[in-house]
């Protein structure tokens with residue numbers, strides 16, 4: 032597969048943009064690092080694009096998301112260039128293999144590990160400005176509950192927590208969800224269980240986590256935060272292979288179990304979460 036072109040024009044004209052109130056902005060996050068957020072974001076984006084959705088994946092980990100590595104992209108312009116006035120926002124949006132768009136943060140963004148008000152404003156306005164041009168914006172966030180992670184999640188209307196069945200991943204997911212309920216007044220959070228060993232594992236794990244939440248995590252409404260199980264992705268050696276080759280699993284081995292699970296997730300999202308924008 033060849034490298035994607037360096038830039039892609041934003042495809043909505045004013046009339047089209049005005050028909051949409053804007054993209055669904057979905058944060059893909061996790062308590063623990065390395066659980067598969069970037070892999071899920073990129074491949075879910077490809078699966079949604081195949082279903083006719085206009086999708087943007089934004090490196091919301093401000094330079095640490097490794098989206099460029101997973102997608103084998105080498106863009107010249109990034110969000111860092113936009114924030115420093117060296118590029119226009121639309122110039123930094125690039126086409127990814129898989130038919131979706133990507134906005135990388137750029138390595139300079141690591142300087143922003145402490146967020147100033149100016150960076151917050153710029154980040155917020157960048158997302159708002161892009162929203163009319165897409166049906167979905169996936170924010171590939173960092174792990175945990177740092178200031179940057181929580182701020183990027185705050186830009187999203189929906190939060191998807193990726194967790195693996197490992198106890199450490201689940202306790203960290205619980206901690207992150209608790210903060211989201213308290214600080215961001217979230218009433219619900221969606222869960223994807225990645226690297227599941229057996230079918231049904233994810234639903235059982237989500238149920239167990241919900242039981243703990245029912246006891247200890249109340250929302251403003253006085254009810255416990257609700258976990259919505261979106262689906263599971265099995266542990267699959269083809270994932271590592273695709274990442275080693277820097278290709279999308281959805282394109283390299285679309286029939287493997289993990290790719291099929293992501294296709295199912297995309298179907299479910301199109302029918303439910305994204306039905307409004309259809």
Ligand SMILES: Nc1ncnc2c1ncn2[C@@H]1O[C@H](COP(=O)(O)OP(=O)(O)OP(=O)(O)O)[C@@H](O)[C@H]1O
Pocket residue numbers: 061063064065066067068069070071092095096097172173174225226227264265266267268270271274289
């Ligand atoms: N379903 C899966 N089956 C097998 N391996 C997987 C699966 N999902 C992810 N992995 C492995 O986990 C690694 C980490 O994935 P990824 O980089 O997407 O995690 P991340 O949550 O984005 O990490 P970070 O917190 O550092 O941003 C991948 O390189 C891959 O090898």
Ligand SMILES: [Mg+2]
Pocket residue numbers: 068069070095096097171
């Ligand atoms: Mg990542």
